[in-house]
Amino acid sequence: xxxxxxxxxxxxxxxxxxxxxxxxxxxxxxxxxxxxxxxxxxxxxxxxxxxxxxxxxxxxxxxxxxxxxxxxxxxxxxxxxxxxxxxxxxxxxxxxxxxxxxxxxxxxxxxxxxxxxxxxxxxxxxxxxxxxxxxxxxxxxxxxxxxxxxxxxxxxxxxxxxxxxxxxxxxxxxxxxxxxxxxxxxxxxxxxxxxxxxxxxxxxxxxxxxxxxxxxxxxxxxxxxxxxxxxxxxxxxxxxxxxxxxxxxxxxxxxxxxxxxxxxxxxxxxxxxxxxxxxxxxxxxxxxxxxxxxxxxxxxxxxxxxxxxxxxxxxxxxxxxxxxxxxxxxxxxxxxxxxxxxxxxxxxxxxxxxxxxxxxxxxxxxxxxxxxxxxxxxxxxxxxxxxxxxxxxxxxxx
Amino acid sequence: xxxxxxxxxxxxxxxxxxxxxxxxxxxxxxxxxxxxxxxxxxxxxxxxxxxxxxxxxxxxxxxxxxxxxxxxxxxxxxxxxxxxxxxxxxxxxxxxxxxxxxxxxxxxxxxxxxxxxxxxxxxxxxxxxxxxxxxxxxxxxxxxxxxxxxxxxxxxxxxxxxxxxxxxxxxxxxxxxxxxxxxxxxxxxxxxxxxxxxxxxxxxxxxxxxxxxxxxxxxxxxxxxxxxxxxxxxxxxxxxxxxxxxxxxxxxxxxxxxxxxxxxxxxxxxxxxxxxxxxxxxxxxxxxxxxxxxxxxxxxxxxxxxxxxxxxxxxxxxxxxxxxxxxxxxxxxxxxxxxxxxxxxxxxxxxxxxxxxxxxxxxxxxxxxxxxxxxxxxxxxxxxxxxxxxxxxxxxxx
Numbered sequence: 146x147x148x149x150x151x152x153x154x155x156x157x158x159x160x161x162x163x164x165x166x167x168x169x170x171x172x173x174x175x176x177x178x179x180x181x182x183x184x185x186x187x188x189x190x191x192x193x194x195x196x197x198x199x200x201x202x203x204x205x206x207x208x209x210x211x212x213x214x215x216x217x218x219x220x221x222x223x224x225x226x227x228x229x230x231x232x233x234x235x236x237x238x239x240x241x242x243x244x245x246x247x248x249x250x251x252x253x254x255x256x257x258x259x260x261x262x263x264x265x266x267x268x269x270x271x272x273x274x275x276x277x278x279x280x281x282x283x284x285x286x287x288x289x290x291x292x293x294x295x296x297x298x299x300x301x302x303x304x305x306x307x308x309x310x311x312x313x314x315x316x317x318x319x320x321x322x323x324x325x326x327x328x329x330x331x332x333x334x335x336x337x338x339x340x341x342x343x344x345x346x347x348x349x350x351x352x353x354x355x356x357x358x359x360x361x362x363x364x365x366x367x368x369x370x371x372x373x374x375x376x377x378x379x380x381x382x383x384x385x386x387x388x389x390x391x392x393x394x395x396x397x398x399x400x401x402x403x404x405x406x407x408x409x410x411x412x413x414x415x416x417x418x419x420x421x422x423x424x425x426x427x428x429x430x431x432x433x434x435x436x437x438x439x440x441x442x443x444x445x446x447x448x449x450x451x452x453x454x455x456x457x458x459x460x461x462x463x464x465x466x467x468x469x470x471x472x473x474x475x476x477x478x479x480x481x482x483x484x485x486x487x488x489x490x491x492x493x494x495x496x497x498x499x500x501x502x503x504x505x506x507x508x509x510x511x512x513x514x515x516x517x518x519x520x521x522x523x524x525x526x527x528x529x530x531x532x533x534x535x536x537x538x539x540x541x542x543x
Numbered sequence: 544x545x546x547x548x549x550x551x552x553x554x555x556x557x558x559x560x561x562x563x564x565x566x567x568x569x570x571x572x573x574x575x576x577x578x579x580x581x582x583x584x585x586x587x588x589x590x591x592x593x594x595x596x597x598x599x600x601x602x603x604x605x606x607x608x609x610x611x612x613x614x615x616x617x618x619x620x621x622x623x624x625x626x627x628x629x630x631x632x633x634x635x636x637x638x639x640x641x642x643x644x645x646x647x648x649x650x651x652x653x654x655x656x657x658x659x660x661x662x663x664x665x666x667x668x669x670x671x672x673x674x675x676x677x678x679x680x681x682x683x684x685x686x687x688x689x690x691x692x693x694x695x696x697x698x699x700x701x702x703x704x705x706x707x708x709x710x711x712x713x714x715x716x717x718x719x720x721x722x723x724x725x726x727x728x729x730x731x732x733x734x735x736x737x738x739x740x741x742x743x744x745x746x747x748x749x750x751x752x753x754x755x756x757x758x759x760x761x762x763x764x765x766x767x768x769x770x771x772x773x774x775x776x777x778x779x780x781x782x783x784x785x786x787x788x789x790x791x792x793x794x795x796x797x798x799x800x801x802x803x804x805x806x807x808x809x810x811x812x813x814x815x816x817x818x819x820x821x822x823x824x825x826x827x828x829x830x831x832x833x834x835x836x837x838x839x840x841x842x843x844x845x846x847x848x849x850x851x852x853x854x855x856x857x858x859x860x861x862x863x864x865x866x867x868x869x870x871x872x873x874x875x876x877x878x879x880x881x882x883x884x885x886x887x888x889x890x891x892x893x894x895x896x897x898x899x900x901x902x903x904x905x906x907x908x909x910x911x912x913x914x915x916x917x918x919x920x921x922x923x924x925x926x927x928x929x930x931x932x933x934x935x936x937x938x939x940x941x
Contacts, residue, residue: 146743146772148799149711154656159805184603192606193598196817200591205582208590208785246644246789246811253810257680258552262660279809282655313547345544374544387606389816391644401546407557411677412651412810413644418787419594420815 153262153284171495175530177517178497180323180472182384183447186440186520188431192387195426199419207419213410215244215394216418219425223394226428227380230356231366234378234396241402243409246416247391248353248381252276254412255349255377255395256314258404260285265312267305267346269297271475271504271514273323276316276351288312289506292322294466296329299336306344314347315340319367321354321471324504324516328469334367341375352380354471356437359445361469374398382424384472385437390420444472444520450527451519458535462542477501477514479543484513487541494537496530551660551682569893573928575915576895578721578870580782581845584838584918586829590785593824597817605817611808613642613792614816617823621792624826625778628754629764632776632794639800641807644814645789646751646779650674652806653747653775653793654712658683663710665703665744667695669873669902669912671721674714674749686710687904690720692864694727697734704742712745713738717765719752719869722902722914726867732765739773750778752869754835757843759867772796780822782870783835788818842870842918848925849917856933860940875899875912877941882911885939892935894928 199207214220220242227234227242235242245251252275260266262284268277270289280287288309290301297317306312315337319329329337341348350367368378374397381393395405409415427433451474452467459465465476478484488500501514522530597605612618618640625632625640633640643649650673658664660682666675668687678685686707688699695715704710713735717727727735739746748765766776772795779791793803807813825831849872850865857863863874876882886898899912920928 146796148745148772148796148802149657149743150802151655151657151659153659154802154806157802157805157809159801159808179608181608184607187603187606189598189602189606193595193602196594196598197591200587200594204587204591205585206787208585208587208787209582210577210579210781210786246815249809250811257549259547259549261549261551275808275812278805282806282809345547347546374546383608388608389604389606391811391813391815398544398546403557404546404548404552404555407555407676408552408680410557410673411555411647411680413648413789414673415789417644417789417815417818419818419821423817 153282157278157281173495175496175526176521177530178499179518179521181521182388183443183520186443187387188427188436191427191431192423195423195430199422199426203422207422209418211415211418213406213415215242215416216421216425219244219421222425222428226433227396231369233369234366239374239398240396241399243395243402243405244416244421245393245395245409246413247383248351248379248393249275249279250412251379251381251393251395252349252351253279254405254408255379256280256283257408258401259313259347265305265309266314266316267302267312268316268506269318269322269325270506271324271501272316272506273318273351274503277506280316287506292325292327294327296327296333297337299333299340302337302340306340306346310344312344312346314349316349316351317367318351319364320352321357321468323354323471324473324475324499324501326466326468326471326473326475328364331364334364335370338367338370338375342373346375348376350376350378352378353384355380356385357441357444357472358470359441359448368396374401377401385440386424386427390424392416392420392424447519447524447527450524451517451531454528454531458531459538462538472518472520474517474519475514476517478541480513481543482513483541484515487538488515490537490541491534494533496533498534551680555676555679571893573894573924574919575928576897577916577919579919580786581841581918584841585785586825586834589825589829590821593821593828597820597824601820605820607816609813609816611804611813613640613814614819614823617642617819620823620826624831625794629767631767632764637772637796638794639797641793641800641803642814642819643791643793643807644811645781646749646777646791647673647677648810649777649779649791649793650747650749651677652803652810653777654678654681655806656799656802657711657745663703663707664712664714665700665710666714666904667716667720667723668904669722669899670714670904671716671749672901675904678714685904690723690725692725694725694731695735697731697738700735700738704738704744708742710742710744712747714747714749715765716749717762718750719755719866721752721869722871722873722897722899724864724866724869724871724873726762729762732762733768736765736768736773740771744773746774748774748776750776751782753778754783755839755842755870756868757839757846766794772799775799783838784822784825788822790814790818790822845917845922845925848922849915849929852926852929856929857936860936870916870918872915872917873912874915876939878911879941880911881939882913885936886913888935888939889932892931894931896932
C-alpha cells in the first residue's frame with residue numbers, strides 16, 4: 146500500500162525538538178532542550194484536593210459530553226484572569242472566549258479557519274516551532290521577519306505587506322519570545338497593529354508566558370489595543386498550572402469565533418471536562434496570584450543562575466538575550482561557527498540544547514544560535530551543564 | 544473588519560445536533576436527540592478512586608507535557624483491549640496505536656493527513672454528522688452511498704470507485720451505525736475491503752459502539768481482515784468509560800502513523816495526561832468486561848422499551864431499524880410526510896429528536912427519517928416521550 150498523503154502534510158516532519166526530547170528521556174541528560182515547567186512548580190496538593198472535590202460533587206458533568214465552547218464557569222474564570230492580567234483585553238460586547246485543548250489547538254483552529262493553501266503567514270524569525278509546523282500543515286507560505294531586541298522588525302513586516310497586501314496572518318509572541326527571549330516594545334505593538342489594520346490582516350497574538358515576568362514593567366497585550374477585531378489572542382494555563390492538562394483559550398471577535406467553534410467541534414468536540422473543571426476550581430478557589438509569584442521567584446533564580454553561568458563559562462565567545470520573563474535563553478555563536486557540531490557534541494556529553502535552525506521559518510537556513518531552557522533543570526544541573534557546555538563550546542566557536 | 548475565512552471553513556455550519564442540544568439543555572425536554580451515554584452507566588466510584596491514586600502516585604507525570612503518541616501504558620492497555628474485542632485487529636509488526644483526543648480527533652487527523660481539497664470521500668448515507676462535518680472542513684467532495692439493512696450498498700461504492708478511481712477515503716461505521724442503527728454483514732465487510740484494496744483507497748473504520756452489542760453474534764472489524772494497510776481503525780472509550788474524558792485511539796500502519804503523529808503534534812501536542820492515566824488504570828485494574836456487561840444490560844432494556852413504545856404509539860405509521868447494539872433507533876416516515884414539521888412540533892411538546900437530513904451527505908436532500916437515542920433518557924422519559932411523539936406524529940404522516 147502506497148499512501149497518498151495530502152499535499153499539506155506530505156513534506157511535514159516531526160518537530161525537531163520533540164524528537165530531541167525523545168532521545169533525552171534518559172535521566173542522565175541535562176535537559177536544557179525542553180520547554181517544560183519545573184515539576185517543583187506544579188500545585189500538586191491543590192490539584193489533588195480539587196480533583197477529589199470535582200469528582201465527589203460533579204462527577205456526571207466531569208464525565209459527560211459538553212459544549213464545544215468550553216465549560217461555562219471556566220470561560221468566566223478565564224475572563225476574570227485575563228482582565229486581571231491584561232485589563233481591557235476582552236471587549237465583552239464584541240469578543241467571545243473559547244476553551245481549547247492547549248494553546249497549540251488555539252493556533253491550529255485559527256490557522257484552519259483563516260488560511261487557504263498558498264496564503265502568506267508572517268512570523269518572527271526565529272519563532273515557536275509548534276506554531277510554524279501547524280502553519281506548514283496548512284500548506285501556507287511562511288515569511289520570516291527578523292526578530293530584533295525590541296521585537297519583530299516593523300520595516301520587515303511592512304515590506305512584506307506592501308508586496309503581498311493579501312497576507313492573512315501575522316503570528317507574534319510579544320512577551321519573552323520563544324526561542325528569542327526578547328520582548329516587543331509598546332511602540333512596536335502599536336505599529337504592528339496599525340499595519341494589520343491597514344492591510345486587513347489578522348494578528349495571532351500568542352502569549353503563553355505573559356504571567357511569568359521577572360523584571361521591568363508589564364507591557365499591554367496587542368489585543369488590548371484592538372478596536373477593530375484584527376487581533377486573535379491565544380494563551381493557556383500550561384506554564385502556570387499544568388501543561389499536561391492541555392487547557393488554553395482564544396479570545397476573538399464573535400463573528401470569527403462562530404467559525405472557530407465549528408472548527409473546534411470538528412477537531413475534538415470539546416476539551417476534556419475533568420481538566421477544564423479542575424482548572425476552573427483552581428482559578429476560583431486558590432490564590433493564583435500567590436502561585437504565580439512563587440513560580441516567578443523560582444524561575445527568576447534559575448534564570449539568574451543560568452545567565453551568570455553563561456557569563457562564567459561562555460565569556461565573550463557568544464552573545465545572548467537575557468530574558469525579562471518566560472523560559473528560554475537564546476545564545477548566538479560567532480558567524481561561521483559550527484553550531485550543529487556544538488549541539489551534537491554537547492549531547493554526547495549528556496547536555497541537550499536545541500539548534501537554532503529548528504526555529505527558522507526556512508529550516509534549511511543557516512543558524513549560529515541555540516536555545517536553552519532554565520525552568521526544567523535543577524540548579525545543580527544548570528551549574529554542571531553550563532560548565533560542560535563551556536568546555537565543549539571551545540572546539541566549535543569560530 | 545471583514546474576516547476572510549478559509550475556503551474549507553467558509554460554508555461550514557455548526558452541527559445541527561449540537562445546536563439542537565443547546566436548546567434542550569432545558570431539563571424539561573425529553574432528550575431523544577442526544578448521543579450521550581446514560582449517567583447511570585458512568586463508573587463514578589472507580590474513576591474517583593483511580594484519580595486520587597494517580598494524583599497521589601504520579602502527579603508530575605499527570606501534570607507535565609508528554610509524548611504525542613500517547614501515554615505508553617495506555618497504548619499497551621488499548622492494544623490488550625482491542626485484542627480482546629477484535630482478535631487480530633492490530634498487526635504488531637506493521638501497525639501502531641495512537642491515542643487521540645476522542646474518536647472525533649482520530650477522524651480529523653486521518654482526514655488532514657490524506658485529503659486534499661476536492662478529493663472524494665465515500666460515506667454511508669446517512670452517516671455521523673461529526674465525521675461528515677470534519678470531512679467538509681477539508682473542502683472535499685462527499686459522495687453518499689445508500690445504507691441498506693446489512694450495510695452500505697456495495698454496488699454503490701463500486702460505481703463511485705469506477706467513476707472516480709482516485710477516491711482517497713471510504714468512511715464506514717460498520718457496527719450499529721449512527722444514525723442508521725444497522726450493522727454491516729461480514730460479506731459486505733469483505734467486499735468493501737476488496738474494493739478498497741483494488742482501488743488503493745483507505746477505509747476509515749469508525750467503531751465507537753462496537754462493545755455495546757445487545758444480541759446476535761459479533762462480526763469482526765474490517766481492520767481484522769486487513770493484510771494490506773488499507774484500513775485505519777478508529778475507536779474510543781467515550782461510550783464505555785466517559786465521553787467527557789475525550790480518550791480515543793487510532794490503529795494504522797506505521798508508515799501512515801508517522802504522519803498522523805505529526806498531525807497530532809500540530810493539533811494539540813498530546814491528549815491530556817490525567818484522563819489518559821485514569822483510563823489506563825481503569826482498563827488495567829477494573830473489570831472492564833463486567834462494566835461493559837452491565838452497560839449492555841442497561842441499554843438493552845432501554846432499547847427494548849423504546850422499540851416496544853414505537854410499536855405501541857407509532858404502529859404502522861413509520862418503519863424503523865431495531866438496532867442490535869449502539870445507542871440509536873432510526874425511524875422513517877412515509878414518503879412525502881412533513882418530517883421537519885414533525886420534529887419542530889415535537890420540540891414544542893418538549894421532546895427532542897434529530898431530523899434525518901442532518902445526517903445526509905447532501906444536507907439539502909429531502910429526508911423522511913429522524914433519529915432517536917435511548918441511552919440518555921430514563922425509562923419514564925421513554926414511555927412519556929413516545930406517547931407524546933405518537934400523538935404529534937398523527938398530524939405529520941402522509
